[in-house]
Amino acid sequence: MYSSIATVGLSGTLEEKITAIAQAGFAGVELFENDLTVFPGSAREAGELIRAHGLTLVTLQPFRDLEGLTGTARQQAFDRAEQKFDLMAELGTDLLMCCSTLHPDALPGLDRAAADYAELGERAARRGMRVAFEALAWGKHIHDYRDSWEVVRRANHPAVGLVLDTFHIFSRQTELTSMANIPGERIFLVQTADAPRLSMDHLSWSRHYRCFPGQGELNLDEFMQRLVATTYQGPLSHEIFNDVFRMGHSAQTARDGLRSYHLLRSMAQPETVPAAQPIDGVAFVEINIRPERADVLRQDLRALGLSCVGRHRTLSAERWAVNQLNIVVNMEADFAGRPAGRQHTHVGAFGVLVEHAEGAVKRAAALGFDLLKPEAVGATHGMTALRNADGSLGYIVDAAQLAQVWAQEFVALDAVPEGHLVEVDHLSLSMNYHDYLSLMLQYRAVFDVVPSASFDVTDPRGLIQSQVLQNRQHPGPFRLALNASMSPDTSSNRFLHTVGGSSVQHIALRTTDMATTVAALDAAEVPCLSIPQNYYRDVQARFGLNPAVTEWMRSHDVLYDADEGGEFHQRYIRPEQQSFFFEVVQRDGYLGLGAPNAFVRAAAQQQALELSTAGGNAT
Numbered sequence: 001m002y003s004s005i006a007t008v009g010l011s012g013t014l015e016e017k018i019t020a021i022a023q024a025g026f027a028g029v030e031l032f033e034n035d036l037t038v039f040p041g042s043a044r045e046a047g048e049l050i051r052a053h054g055l056t057l058v059t060l061q062p063f064r065d066l067e068g069l070t071g072t073a074r075q076q077a078f079d080r081a082e083q084k085f086d087l088m089a090e091l092g093t094d095l096l097m098c099c100s101t102l103h104p105d106a107l108p109g110l111d112r113a114a115a116d117y118a119e120l121g122e123r124a125a126r127r128g129m130r131v132a133f134e135a136l137a138w139g140k141h142i143h144d145y146r147d148s149w150e151v152v153r154r155a156n157h158p159a160v161g162l163v164l165d166t167f168h169i170f171s172r173q174t175e176l177t178s179m180a181n182i183p184g185e186r187i188f189l190v191q192t193a194d195a196p197r198l199s200m201d202h203l204s205w206s207r208h209y210r211c212f213p214g215q216g217e218l219n220l221d222e223f224m225q226r227l228v229a230t231t232y233q234g235p236l237s238h239e240i241f242n243d244v245f246r247m248g249h250s251a252q253t254a255r256d257g258l259r260s261y262h263l264l265r266s267m268a269q270p271e272t273v274p275a276a277q278p279i280d281g282v283a284f285v286e287i288n289i290r291p292e293r294a295d296v297l298r299q300d301l302r303a304l305g306l307s308c309v310g311r312h313r314t315l316s317a318e319r320w321a322v323n324q325l326n327i328v329v330n331m332e333a334d335f336a337g338r339p340a341g342r343q344h345t346h347v348g349a350f351g352v353l354v355e356h357a358e359g360a361v362k363r364a365a366a367l368g369f370d371l372l373k374p375e376a377v378g379a380t381h382g383m384t385a386l387r388n389a390d391g392s393l394g395y396i397v398d399a400a401q402l403a404q405v406w407a408q409e410f411v412a413l414d415a416v417p418e419g420h421l422v423e424v425d426h427l428s429l430s431m432n433y434h435d436y437l438s439l440m441l442q443y444r445a446v447f448d449v450v451p452s453a454s455f456d457v458t459d460p461r462g463l464i465q466s467q468v469l470q471n472r473q474h475p476g477p478f479r480l481a482l483n484a485s486m487s488p489d490t491s492s493n494r495f496l497h498t499v500g501g502s503s504v505q506h507i508a509l510r511t512t513d514m515a516t517t518v519a520a521l522d523a524a525e526v527p528c529l530s531i532p533q534n535y536y537r538d539v540q541a542r543f544g545l546n547p548a549v550t551e552w553m554r555s556h557d558v559l560y561d562a563d564e565g566g567e568f569h570q571r572y573i574r575p576e577q578q579s580f581f582f583e584v585v586q587r588d589g590y591l592g593l594g595a596p597n598a599f600v601r602a603a604a605q606q607q608a609l610e611l612s613t614a615g616g617n618a619t
């Protein structure tokens with residue numbers, strides 16, 4: 001099998017698409033005919049462009065509405081096909097990909113379709129060409145791969161083969177066991193796509209929401225195993241119709257496409273790549289801050305019960321800790337490997353804990369992800385980092401390495417205190433829309449984490465799409481919320497503008513005793529996000545708590561939720577001040593991240609912003 005991608009999946013002109021595809025390292029490309037139609041040169045020049053970039057032109061696609069016609073309509077369909085064969089000769093490809101018909105006059109019948117394809121195959125063969133037949137999920141008569149295979153089988157012509165497209169197969173929930181009946185050499189093309197599970201018509205779902213394998217929810221693992229069993233040897237070609245991919249950033253999209261291809265190959269041959277490991281928690285969060293601003297942060301950390309337990313031996317950086325919670329306050333003006341263009345205080349890096357860091361790093365490298373090796377930037381801590389699409393770093397670290405980092409990189413100042421705060425509960429990233437699927441792929445491909453269903457947070461200025469990556473064994477120790485918004489003024493996009501790019505927007509810290517943590521924050525006069533009063537009327541009505549409990553939450557701006565696992569309390573501190581902010585949570589068996597409260601938080605942030613702007617206090 002070899003890598004390929006359809007031009008429809010990228011943004012830009014044909015030349016831009018081909019450049020991005022070649023630079024990412026693909027071997028082949030499917031030419032979507034619209035891209036040829038608007039190409040300013042001839043078909044021959046388009047073919048030369050593709051070959052000059054070292055790519056194989058896998059197929060011209062799609063050819064539509066061939067089978068099931070009679071009389072002149074049938075004749076015209078074959079004439080049209082002959083003209084596409086002329087085009088293919090000039091382009092330099094031998095395969096025409098044909099979709100099952102949507103023609104209003106097309107008649108049903110597998111034998112009729114098989115006879116049409118036998119004739120098309122015969123015409124193609126005369127010119128040294130081949131045709132491949134695909135069942136569209138919304139095909140008029142043929143919308144199931146078992147039927148398209150039956151057409152190919154009955155056509156019984158060496159120049160007629162099958163297309164398997166994972167979207168069409170999974171979107172109709174067709175069983176995969178019948179793949180075992182198809183000899184690998186009769187499959188001429190495999191088109192790979194993933195997708196979120198949505199309930200909408202097949203065509204709209206396919207044309208707008210496809211994504212790369214590893215970004216959606218289809219069972220591509222099983223598909224790949226069954227495909228290997230057929231002994232198929234041809235291209236694995238991503239065919240992705242996606243609204244975000246069409247908007248731009250083709251180089252990044254193409255690179256992700258190749259990573260996704262490596263992921264598919266690893267599903268087919270799991271023994272070739274180290275297994276994905278679960279994430280056991282957030283090892284540390286590193287905050288980049290200018291020295292003159294650090295005192296406010298130190299004050300907040302102290303109020304939260306953290307102590308400054310170490311000073312970096314060579315850099316202007318401090319380690320603050322309590323129990324398993326570690327925050328590195330980095331005051332270096334310019335630190336190698338950090339994202340460019342960030343002005344404000346921001347989270348420049350965080351570390352994720354795995355059992356064997358070396359295995360996870362090897363897996364990430366094998367799948368083609370960008371890694372920052374410590375040697376490359378003259379760092380002595382020994383930790384390799386994934387370079388997140390947002391520019392921040394995701395260090396991969398195991399317990400032994402982490403202990404060594406603290407012992408060797410920092411001069412110990414104090415013992416790590418015990419207190420009510422125990423660890424990072426979750427991180428919430430706000431990112432550019434085009435980074436969303438990129439990060440999703442990275443975490444899901446490298447680690448054994450799974451996404452929650454996607455949901456929309458209603459911000460006063462628009463919707464924020466949100467999804468949580470978490471342990472497969474749920475509830476587990478790791479949760480990473482991904483947020484992105486198409487609306488320019490939502491809280492997540494305001495944050496992007498302030499910080500100068502995607503980053504961690506809030507760090508949620510878990511306390512075992514919210515009342516004590518709140519009292520300590522109040523005693524230290526750490527401001528918290530003011531929650532609208534009406535929220536508590538609704539909490540009281542929904543949960544029927546003791547009114548005194550609700551009143552305590554109201555007077556302390558604590559948010560509440562409960563699910564089948566248990567109760568949840570949250571409080572946001574110093575909102576908007578340092579661009580990112582802390583959240584303190586207490587979870588007593590609760591499974592989620594307080595999603596039902598997210599719209600209240602977004603509105604409260606908007607109100608806080610308006611107040612601070614009106615008062616001339618904007619930071």
Ligand SMILES: O=C(O)c1ccc(O)c(O)c1
Nearest residue numbers: 062099134165206207239
């Ligand atoms: O949406 C379409 O029309 C379309 C075209 C070609 C394909 O291979 C496909 O899967 C869908």
Ligand SMILES: [Mg+2]
Nearest residue numbers: 134165191239
């Ligand atoms: Mg297809």
